Amino acid sequence: MNDTFDLFAQSPERLDANVVFQAAGLGFWEFDPATSMITWDDRTGRLFGLTRENQLPYARFIAHIHSDDVDRVHTAIQQALNTHHGEGSFDQTYRTIGERETRSRRIRFMGRSSVDETRQITRLAGVAFNLPDESQPDTQWQRDPHEPFQQLVEQAPAAMALFSGPQLTVTVANKPMLRYWDRTSEQVLNRPLLDALPSAFGQTIYESVRAVLTTGEPAVLSELAVSVPRHEGPEHLYISLSLEPFRDAAGTITGVLAVGHDVTELVTSRQLVEARRIELMAAVDAAEISIWSLNVQTEQFRSNDRMKTLFGIPNTAEASIRFFFDRIVEEDRQRMLDSFMHALQYESGGRCEIQYSILHAVTGQKRTIRSRGQTQFDSEGIAQRFSCIAQDITVRQQAEEALRTSETRFRTLANSIDHLAWIANADGSVAWYNQRWYDYAGTDSRHKKGWGWQYVYHPDHVDRVVAFVTKAWQQGEPFELTAPIRRHDGVYRWFLIRGYPIRDAEGNVQQWIGSNTDIDEQKQVEASLEAQVRDRTAQLQVLVQNLQRSNENLRQFAYIASHDLQEPLRKIQQFGDLLKSEYNDQLGSGTAYLDRMQLAASRMSTLIRDLLSYSRIAIQPDSIQLVSLRQVIDDAIADLSLLADEADSTFRIEPLPTISGDASQLGQLFQNLLSNALKFHRPGVQPVVTITCVTVPADALPDSARSVRVADAYYRIDVSDNGIGFDEKYLDRIFQVFQRLHTRSEYAGTGIGLAICSKVVANHGGAIIARSQPGQGSTFSIYFPRD
Known part of the structure; x- marks a missing residue:
């Protein structure tokens, strides 16, 4: 069993040992020299007959070992804990006495000590298994040390393979490992690694396996990408490969044991978490949010770069919670500290929300910060971690202050003008009047706010006004109309009402601002002018009638001129021509008189024609x-x-x-x-x-x-x-x-x-x-x- 010692001396998490040991009937145990506590898994507990606990002090644990074996076990443990003796290994077979058992068991414990950087022993850990033949506890293992190991590998659900000799020949490979390689046992067993696995996978692990064989130092290849054929298409997996030196009974390295763990879910989960983290950080950056957290128990403080920039600390510098609190202005510091300490109390719910000012560490510029934090408590209500976000609201605060100043100026201006001014909500309900409104309409509560403005309009016009402005509000368009409004003494005067929408960045109407201008005198002038226009129109109608009569007279004159006046002139010319043609010899000098008479008649005829043309054109x-x-x-x-x-x-x-x-x-x-x-x-x-x-x-x-x-x-x-x-x-x-x-x-x-x-x-x-x-x-x- 010494051949597998290096495998079992490692942590169970690293080799997925819980699965492997269960399949092989092995139990796991660990001894902590600092606390003198021994911890074991359920399998080891059953071997000892200890089923109610998984941890005991060393003094109580050793009481369950047969008295004849106690000294030998104690000495072996002390030697394993002494780094000057051997390799710090432990391998003992002894009898155990369970809590309710009448017979003893023969248990073999194998393990190795682990040291830190200072060569100090940090733990002693290993495996335990029951020897089936108490009379000859070691014969089977000594006869064929590889047989139980090969059974262990083949039965293990974890992917395992053994590469032996200088050529790194594949001597053992179980089904999970063959599945990762996409090979059969006939294709890989008893063949060198590069011949059995000429793919990229083989090339990737070859150098690492060779290094473990040469140096004897374990290695881990993390998150190797593997494509496993499936009926529905290749399945892409991630495996982590642990490489351990494989030793013979003499401790000589004869090969390399590879144990693979499917970490696909871990990798994809981490990738998903990383993607979510990137999205979150992008959102945090976009929102210009500073983040910091404090481990309440260790006082470990962390913050993002934006938090450091906000307070004036170089990104590469380390900062403490005290430094950040020192940057808070003196008048806000105690208030912030009290709020923080209150949030660390379980009864407070752990929430902290506060606004305060800081002084930039470099520029000394004063900034306004709004922080929101939450405390995490353990099951006993003790504060463990406080996480907080901080936003620089200086610009917004300045904008709000500017807005308040602007509103104050506006109201001052609005109260000083002669017009009645008002501000209404998007639905038309009035939220504010200027003082001039109250001076004119009075302070009757019915028309102070909301829809009470209707009561000041003349009853004969209020329906028209309401219908008109309601349509304008629905359409979101500026409007203008006139209507009489009642003064506080009951007198109605005419006003010009104007309203303009105030929109947000999306174009939605948020408010209406309007004014009512007194135009009563103008209305009176208009009424007077309208009366004058009516009178003038009547006069013009008379003049038009006279003109029409004149035009009719002109047309009658044109008829007379073209017929009655022209006719005598034509007679004069005609009779003149007859006199000259019939009595020319008798007229003598009278012919000249006839010519002058006819010329005058011709000129008169031409004049009449021209006047007739002029009169027609004039019409x-x-x-x-x-x-x-x-x-x-x-x-x-x-x-x-x-x-x-x-x-x-x-x-x-x-x-x-x-x-x-x-x-x-x-x-x-x-x-x-x-x-x-x-x-x-x-x-x-x-x-x-x-x-x-x-x-x-x-x-x-x-x-x-x-x-x-x-x-x-x-x-x-x-x-x-x-x-x-x-x-x-x-x-x-x-x-x-x-x-x-x-x-x-x-x-x-x-x-x-x-x-x-x-x-x-x-x-x-x-x-x-x-x-x-x-x-x-x-x-x-x-x-x-x-x-």
Whole structure:
């Protein structure tokens, strides 16, 4: 059994010994020299007949050993505890006496002492097993020491394998280990490790196994990743492999024993815990939370880096709870200490929540801290650990203070203004009025807060007001309306009510702020103006009726002018022509009188036609439609073709727009302008008429061309000639009726043509101006609004 001594001398936790020993019928025991206490598992207890306890002082324990064996056992234990004797091992077979047993048992105890860094014995531990044949207790083990070990390995639920000799030949491998390797026993037994396991797993453990064989020092390969084939797919496991030197009876290392433990659940749990820890720390960092904890019994203090930064301690420096308490300002320190000590009392529930100020260790800056902590107590109510989080609320406190200051200023301002001011909750219930409100409405409790504001509105208007503001509150939109509000003396005055929503960062309405402005005098003025408007409207209606009658009279005059007045003139001309044709020889000098009579009649007829045209244009356009100015000008030139041909005239026309207007009136406009350009040409000079168009902004209009209709931009049509021109001192006369700059003997005409042009342009919402110099021609600029 000495061959397996190194295996069993290790801690049971390391080799999963509880499982292995149970399968092999082995018990575990441990002796603590410091306390002289012996501890054992249930199996060892049954071997001793001690089933009620698992721990006894050495003096009581040794009483259960046969008296003939006590000295030998005591001496062996003392030698094992003395590091100068051998290897500190213990191997004794002796008889035990149970508490209620009449016969003794022969038990073999094997163990080894463990030492610390100073070579001091810390414990003596090992295994115990019952010898089945009391008469020959050691014969079977001495005859075949490997046989019970091989049975132990094969029966053990833990994965176990033995690598023997310089080639590390696989001499033993149980089923759990073969499952990890994904091999059969035929594939690995009696083959060198690298031949049996050429995979990455074999490569991983080879060097470590070789080192244990060479040095005799145990090794542990932690958390090796293993992929085990399954029907549903490979299963990924983690195992920890313990490597122990395997010795023969002489103590020579002949191989390496490997024991594998499935730590998949442990690894995945740790990974999950680590992931949760990372998430928690990320949340802590995001929330800018400082953390510290104190082991109340050992005074061990721990904190995160943010806590150190908050108090001004380098991250690499160690800190104590005393240092942190010393950073608390003097006026808060005792209060914080009292709160902390109170939380350590079980009766307090262990909770601590307090706000205090600190002074930064480096900058001396004062910061405000809010801490929340909780104490953990043991089963007896004794404080064990205190954990606490701390948040720097300096900025928030400053913001709150600024908000309070702002609110104070607001209320001061609101109370000093002449308006009635109020603040309402999101649902419209009023939470605050300024002093001006109470001065006006009084202090009646019915309309102080909440929905009591309804009582101050005029009964005839309150339903309208409530419906209006309720809709505005539901929609979250600013509102404005007017209504009469009762003064404290019962008098109602009109107010302009305005409300504006105050929203949070998500856009949700949190409050409403509003004002009521006294507009009673304005309302009275409006009422007076409305009365005046009604009176003026009535007067305008009378004027419109008179204008309509005047227009009707004009239409009747136009009919008379076109029929009754023109008829005698036509008779005069016709009879004059008859007299000249039939009695020309007899008239003699009377022919000249007839010519003068007919010329006067013709002038009168032309004057009547021009007046008729002017009167029609003065009334309104006949029809409005889209009109091409180029087409209008082409038609006018065609009508003037005889006059143009006689003077050998030239027309230069640039692209022209299409505008909304009356085609007939626009035709008269351009026919008059072109006719004047041809009529007033310079003798011996070929008439040249140029028509251009540009777009100009409203602010570019000259003062003399203020349009009737306002527009953003205008078309400027320039009609220019190279005629005789005129002096610009007559600009205020040329667009008036019957105004002439030349005698009839020089140039024919009635003096109405340009007046007609001005009226046509005005009817189209435009303006017309002229520029000229004597002997240098004239330019007439027409401005039409660009729609």
